[in-house]
Amino acid sequence: IDFYKDDRERLKAFYPYFKSRGITLDTQRMFSNNFFIAMREASNGKTYTNLAFPLRKPNDPATIVGLEERGRANAEGKMYKGMAAGSNATEGMWIACSASTSCRPCRTASH
Numbered sequence: 001i002d003f004y005k006d007d008r009e010r011l012k013a014f015y016p017y018f019k020s021r022g023i024t025l026d027t028q029r030m031f032s033n034n035f036f037i038a039m040r041e042a043s044n045g046k047t048y049t050n051l052a053f054p055l056r057k058p059n060d061p062a063t064i065v066g067l068e069e070r071g072r073a074n075a076e077g078k079m080y081k082g083m084a085a086g087s088n089a090t091e092g093m094w095i096a097c098s099a100s101t102s103c104r105p106c107r108t109a110s111h
Contacts, residue, residue: 001037001049005029013037016072017051020079034096038067038084050080055092065092 004010011025014037018028038052050069057063066087071080083089 001039003028003032003036005032014051017070020073020077031096034094038069052084053094053096055083055087055089056095057091058093058095061095068094 001010001013003014011028014028017037018025035051035053037049039047039049041047050071052067052069054064055066055068057065066089067084068087068089069080069082069084073079
């Protein structure tokens with residue numbers, strides 16, 4: 001599910017992921033191009049949804065190498081945190097730019 005800044009019904013789907021973290025709607029809108037809700041069906045037939053952040057290579061931000069996922073708070077207040085199957089967290093990282101700026105490829109500093 002993609003985040004559409006002006007679609008009230010779609011915004012409701014994101015509410016449980018951000019409310020418990022204290023992230024405002026303005027901040028969600030600012031970074032809306034950098035996350036979405038991912039769904040997967042488990043072998044038991046249940047469908048799971050998580051807030052997903054694409055992992056990108058710093059020197060090649062157009063390449064997505066996996067997803068970092070965050071869940072909603074359960075009854076005990078605990079939240080799922082992990083990587084989607086097949087993610088390459090060794091080479092990838094979440095790279096976000098606000099809606100008012102553009103991302104450019106990173107340069108690695110040599111020390």
